[in-house]
Amino acid sequence: MSKLNPRTTKYEFLGPPGALLISIGVPSMIYGLYYGCSEQTGGCPPPTLTLSKLTSEITTLPLTLPLHELSWWKGLWHEVWDTDAALMYFAWYAFCVVAWRVLPGDQVEGIRMRDGNVKKYKINAFSTFLLALGLVTGVIFRYGPENFTFLYERWIGFATAAIFMSVFQAFGVYAISFREGALLAQGGNSGNWVYDWYIGRQLNPTLSIFGAEFDIKSFNELRPGLILWALIDISMMCEQAVRRGGIGGVTDSMWLVLLFQVGYIADGLYNEPAILTTMDITTDGFGFMLSVGDLAWVPFVYSLQARYLVFHPLVLGPVATALIIAVNATGYHIFREANGQKNDFRNGKDTRGLEYFTTESGSKLITSGWWGRSRHPNYFGDLLMALAWSLPTGFETPITYFYVTYFAVLLIHRQRRDDENCEKKYGKDWDKYKKIVPYRIIPYVY
Numbered sequence: 001m002s003k004l005n006p007r008t009t010k011y012e013f014l015g016p017p018g019a020l021l022i023s024i025g026v027p028s029m030i031y032g033l034y035y036g037c038s039e040q041t042g043g044c045p046p047p048t049l050t051l052s053k054l055t056s057e058i059t060t061l062p063l064t065l066p067l068h069e070l071s072w073w074k075g076l077w078h079e080v081w082d083t084d085a086a087l088m089y090f091a092w093y094a095f096c097v098v099a100w101r102v103l104p105g106d107q108v109e110g111i112r113m114r115d116g117n118v119k120k121y122k123i124n125a126f127s128t129f130l131l132a133l134g135l136v137t138g139v140i141f142r143y144g145p146e147n148f149t150f151l152y153e154r155w156i157g158f159a160t161a162a163i164f165m166s167v168f169q170a171f172g173v174y175a176i177s178f179r180e181g182a183l184l185a186q187g188g189n190s191g192n193w194v195y196d197w198y199i200g201r202q203l204n205p206t207l208s209i210f211g212a213e214f215d216i217k218s219f220n221e222l223r224p225g226l227i228l229w230a231l232i233d234i235s236m237m238c239e240q241a242v243r244r245g246g247i248g249g250v251t252d253s254m255w256l257v258l259l260f261q262v263g264y265i266a267d268g269l270y271n272e273p274a275i276l277t278t279m280d281i282t283t284d285g286f287g288f289m290l291s292v293g294d295l296a297w298v299p300f301v302y303s304l305q306a307r308y309l310v311f312h313p314l315v316l317g318p319v320a321t322a323l324i325i326a327v328n329a330t331g332y333h334i335f336r337e338a339n340g341q342k343n344d345f346r347n348g349k350d351t352r353g354l355e356y357f358t359t360e361s362g363s364k365l366i367t368s369g370w371w372g373r374s375r376h377p378n379y380f381g382d383l384l385m386a387l388a389w390s391l392p393t394g395f396e397t398p399i400t401y402f403y404v405t406y407f408a409v410l411l412i413h414r415q416r417r418d419d420e421n422c423e424k425k426y427g428k429d430w431d432k433y434k435k436i437v438p439y440r441i442i443p444y445v446y
């Protein structure tokens with residue numbers, strides 16, 4: 001072990017068994033949410049329906065066959081694999097790579113890594129998004145919404161292709177992490193291959209594409225999955241339009257989900273340089289956790305509410321619509337302000353008159369504004385938005401609240417991980433910060 005890449009001695013996510021369980025659990029959950037909530041399987045269960053009743057109601061699937069029978073597995077494969085959808089998915093991925101390479105974009109520096117190097121990132125995710133959006137809206141307006149419903153119809157095939165891509169990438173980046181001189185993630189070098197493959201062994205796996213440095217992690221985080229999520233939502237809107245006599249028939253609930261989520265995606269892409277200071281880029285390696293999260297989990301799970309509204313259209317009326325908009329706007333304001341304050345501060349652009357103190361490491365910690373109210377105010381804003389994305393689906397089933405529930409668990413866990421990392425980074429300065437700002441996420445509550 002080199003001095004620069006010491007062995008990881010502390011496991012997260014309950015170590016290798018946990019990593020294995022999550023690696024199997026995440027794809028299973030993606031399928032589970034589809035089979036548990038789609039019109040092909042009889043809609044979504046109301047809160048009173050028990051799981052055993054739900055399983056017995058799923059009659060279109062060969063799930064009642066015993067697992068040891070080959071025909072069960074063959075049936076499952078035919079159910080989830082769709083060659084045309086897979087080819088379209090791979091073409092989509094290739095489109096994103098080509099767009100990254102050919103569209104113009106500034107070169108922005110990331111933070112200084114522990115080997116002293118500073119990586120440069122090409123910033124053109126937002127133009128890739130605008131190009132994709134332009135092409136799709138062009139198709140919808142020129143040929144009608146019925147020509148953009150294939151993401152709804154072939155949903156399961158696309159999800160399978162994305163899962164395949166994430167497995168393939170995770171093995172690829174694990175393999176290249178053994179190249180000479182690779183800077184490893186401090187948490188991903190345990191020597192246990194299951195764990196390292198899952199958590200990500202190399203910090204910033206990079207390829208050279210037509211002479212340009214291609215950063216695999218930041219590319220996956222913002223482009224093929226995040227933009228696909230927007231396209232899936234648009235496809236759900238088109239499917240609803242087709243069923244309800246045209247775009248004019250699309251319900252207010254569908255418009256809310258679409259505008260909130262596409263707005264959130266556009267915001268993330270527009271503020272692309274901001275991801276360079278996030279935990280994923282600065283600290284975590286790129287392994288199966290992020291590849292399946294970026295490519296499969298985000299587009300196919302985060303779009304559940306829009307998919308539900310296709311076969312369960314709901315008209316909210318002006319009062320409910322206004323209230324939900326208010327929740328989303330509050331969440332967005334906190335999220336954007338908090339992230340903006342930290343990014344401007346970290347990039348040395350603007351301290352916005354905020355109070356701060358300088359740590360022994362030389363880095364400064366903000367102690368007023370949003371970062372003086374809780375240690376992760378951006379998570380609080382994000383959570384409020386997550387709630388606003390589920391509310392338009394009403395209260396007939398708890399499944400459409402899966403996103404906000406999972407997200408709360410993810411962010412509570414993530415906050416604890418970040419706290420530990422900061423503790424290591426800043427030592428007693430972090431304790432001082434914790435005394436000044438005692439709340440973790442929600443000011444005065446948690």
Ligand SMILES: NC(=O)C1=CN([C@@H]2O[C@H](COP(=O)(O)OP(=O)(O)OC[C@H]3O[C@@H](n4cnc5c(N)ncnc54)[C@H](OP(=O)(O)O)[C@@H]3O)[C@@H](O)[C@H]2O)C=CC1
Nearest residue numbers: 277278279280339342364365366367371378379382414418
């Ligand atoms: N939609 C989704 O599924 C998800 C969205 N997100 C969102 O992504 C965004 C990024 O999240 P994430 O990377 O987890 O964390 P943050 O962007 O909050 O970054 C945490 C880092 O910020 C720095 N920091 C902490 N406190 C202060 C302070 N007081 N002053 C200055 N710097 C400070 C520390 O790094 P250092 O000091 O080294 O700079 C810390 O490690 C969030 O808005 C989150 O809501 C995250 C996960 C999933």
Ligand SMILES: CC(C)=CCC[C@@H](C)[C@H]1CC=C2C3=C(CC[C@@]21C)[C@@]1(C)CC[C@H](O)C(C)(C)[C@@H]1CC3
Nearest residue numbers: 026221267268275278280289290292293294297298
């Ligand atoms: C279940 C599982 C495997 C979870 C892995 C976690 C990932 C889904 C998330 C980790 C951090 C993320 C971020 C975003 C999406 C979800 C993942 C990948 C993000 C790109 C969403 C848009 C935001 O504006 C963002 C850029 C701040 C954000 C960054 C973190």
